[in-house]
Amino acid sequence: MRIALGQFNATVGDLAGNVEKMKKMWADAVAAGADLVAFPELAICGYPPEDLVYKKQFVKDNRSALEELAAACPQKTMVVGFVECSEGGLYNAAAAIRAGRIVGIYHKGLLPNTSVFDEQRYFRSGGSPVFIEVEGLRVALTICQDIWDKAWLARFFGGSGRIDLLLNISASPFHMSKIYQRCGVVADCSNLFHCAVAYCNLVGGQDELVFDGRSIVADSTGRVVTMAKAFEEDLLLADIESGEAGAQVRPLQAPTPQPRDEVEEIYQALVLGTRDYALKNGFHQVLLGLSGGIDSAITAAIAAAALGPENVICVTMPSRFNSPDTIADAKLVADNLGCPLLTIPIEPILKPFHESLQAEPRWNDKGLAYENLQARIRGMILMSLSNQMGALVLTTGNKSEVSVGYSTLYGDTAGGFSVIKDVLKTMVYRLADHINRRSGREVMPVSVIQRVPTAELRPNQRDRDSLPEYDVLDRIIMGYVEQDQSARELVESGLPADEVERVIRMIDRNEYKRRQSPPGVRITAKAFGKDRRLPITNHYATTIKNSKSEIRNPKQSPNPESQ
């Protein structure tokens, strides 16, 4: 039996567009001799449709689109994900289509409702296994999460007979190194049922999520025999035979090169996420402020790879606090990438702004307010250009800054998409080296990589005046944000107690700032966004001593921006 996994880039809500893509892939698969063609979870409507499924018309339209697809594909067997409305409830479903007709419908059993997932908000759980016969093989249908709980899966299929092939259609979002987990899950399924496993994943960017593809066919020993492309559309073909010794899998294509390490993986995720956010929202050009620092340089490089350097308009906006070196480096980065560069000095705007604000006697040019004003003038210049030119503004803050609120709301956080918002500063440096290695030249100048980080909003300012060194900061963030560790656990892991308490306080107090920041690519298992839902109004403080006295009320002081 020949299987084809149609790993395509769906767009949420684009029912007609998604159907068109599947028709074309189906035709290619049939031309290549496929007996069974599978498409990802909720392929008809894109994933995740979120509250669109509350619209009755949307669910009806998604059903019509499924029927249109079925009618247009009159040969062989096809499995495709859609939203089913049945018995008054909604199901995350897979339709089995044969000879242009729907011959079976499977309802997803396990509905994830943690992390970025809200499936129990929308769907009911299905209860019964569905099998289809294709060329003498007995194929069990599953959807995404169903195969991630081995005990549940064993119970679910217990007593329902032989399985030759377990087919799983997924919309499994990328995070760093998740592919290893996924291969492990596929192998576990093979071992559990002594069957082949075909895993068809979605590809593409959808708001904060990136789906990385890498669909898999494994044999009954759990060996991954063939894997589709990473971060690209692909039609993965394999022949599957079932015999006494289990299921054999023969690939039909030469192996595709896969990302060699986590830095390349992240790079590709950022490029795809940025490209899809821009293009799917109708933007062919982006705008960003280039400071001469590493964060904006990396953002520009990723945007250039995503949309072409000619479509990445860089703007440098110097003030009297910018050194000649950083101004020169901004120009160098734009030149290296081949991006157009516009220069708009901010002093002519800063001065009258400062004068007007003196209407309030407390206003002065000595503190945070004056620093924030500079960042906001830059944000407004970018937004003004964006409105005039129809280009999307990219923000350039990294996850370390986003965590502790080392940014100016409506200043450097102003924009439509935040490319590296989930990339820690230490990883930003690794990405810079990687980009240079990858391109075989010094696209990211050494002077940019080696400069001591600074916001250049006052004379001789350095990030380290306000923050711990980035290696310490990033370890605290990984523990506290990504793993929900307590202050005590962090200190026990060897981190300095004073820094742990200071950083946690900063993270907790800056939830309001993150809430108003643009979306950006998720690359870790816990990004800010749907992954981490914390109240803004929150008096809880985790402290190092574990005693009754730690139940205290840290009266929040006003939250001036803290760039």
Place this chain on the structure above:
Amino acid sequence: MRIALGQFNATVGDLAGNVEKMKKMWADAVAAGADLVAFPELAICGYPPEDLVYKKQFVKDNRSALEELAAACPQKTMVVGFVECSEGGLYNAAAAIRAGRIVGIYHKGLLPNTSVFDEQRYFRSGGSPVFIEVEGLRVALTICQDIWDKAWLARFFGGSGRIDLLLNISASPFHMSKIYQRCGVVADCSNLFHCAVAYCNLVGGQDELVFDGRSIVADSTGRVVTMAKAFEEDLLLADIESGEAGAQVRPLQAPTPQPRDEVEEIYQALVLGTRDYALKNGFHQVLLGLSGGIDSAITAAIAAAALGPENVICVTMPSRFNSPDTIADAKLVADNLGCPLLTIPIEPILKPFHESLQAEPRWNDKGLAYENLQARIRGMILMSLSNQMGALVLTTGNKSEVSVGYSTLYGDTAGGFSVIKDVLKTMVYRLADHINRRSGREVMPVSVIQRVPTAELRPNQRDRDSLPEYDVLDRIIMGYVEQDQSARELVESGLPADEVERVIRMIDRNEYKRRQSPPGVRITAKAFGKDRRLPITNHYATTIKNSKSEIRNPKQSPNPESQ
């Protein structure tokens, strides 16, 4: 048996503060002769704690806080909500405490996971009823949602014997007229079990939610015998006797005056929501831009009621497009309310900004970009003052504007809290009249109420040049946003087809703007925010004709701000 319902204003995460408040209320209740004292759902940690419950230390600290409360309350019986960690899972639980010891724990059975609720993200469902005996009465414990599904509730208590009193501890957020539903639910429970019902609700603002209190004691005929204060802390006392004829309830206090209509209800919700957001986040002063229009006037009035007029700093920021009338009205509103007023004209900033932007040849002063620039200069002035003075910026956009994106991102949307973001323009007018009636004088000047709405960003601009009349616009928003009606249903209800399609397109396209807007008080059953989770990247378009051809791909054009 004398019951006391401790309707208090909890703060999320403030374990020590919440315990202190309950200790004091418990002492007052015991002094008043209470046998049973109840506190709201998750009273120990505040509601909703969201992802705080993912922190193991938080759950432990919440348990310690519960034990501290129990030990401090050695007399009578108490029921209080907390997060329980048991058998490896978390439960939304109610502890029954007697003589300082925990004598029973009930686990919430129905976990809401729609609307603003995410309880299945955190909690497991409980399975067994828990009863306590107090002064000879058999009291069944329930938590919030448990009583909203009559069929489930009947099954849950089926065969578990007589119930004299059904106690429900809740954290039921306010929306317009919800009190009628709630009274209906309480009456249904009385009728179902022929018992008295005591319903203890939370009060206070928590980010977007406002809990309105109005705890209830009903007798076994379903009659609400006594109700606690609306939007205020209160200790509601009643005597309950059970006999052959069912349960009798005798109130111990004179009836409290309740809001007489939905406009008063909304007014009080806005005041409490604004006060609690400001104070719980450490702000005693707020700042806002006063334009001479009705939205900012209403926002100022609510802020003045919440925090005292002397703490509401109004800023008027005229340009050459503002008429002398609106400038005079801004001053009049500030004077009427007794708020300080600062005047900062924007022309001296607008001019150099405009000149600097000419570095980009396409820049001009004729279109949306130039209009947005004016709004952004105002937003930056407010944020600069906020950073310098430590005052919270309030934004003044109403729900009609928020829906269609009739606003400038980082301009009039810049701020920490958006007081009327869930109030439609037509309701803004009703609120203005109400505020005048309520105060017995013309606080909101007639000239403000009667002015044709305008943003004053270009000569002779009027809202109606870009938008339908507000009564039509608001009906479309109510149907499409609040009730998920399709375009066809809206047209069938009598709304003009062209306006329906135009408004829906605007609503869909402005999701990105709402995502970066500040939180604000929720007053309807579906506000923007946690209530309505739509993708930004979304190609679905609902159209009027219901045919296959409507599955179309509306390629999104760039999204310039559309003030």
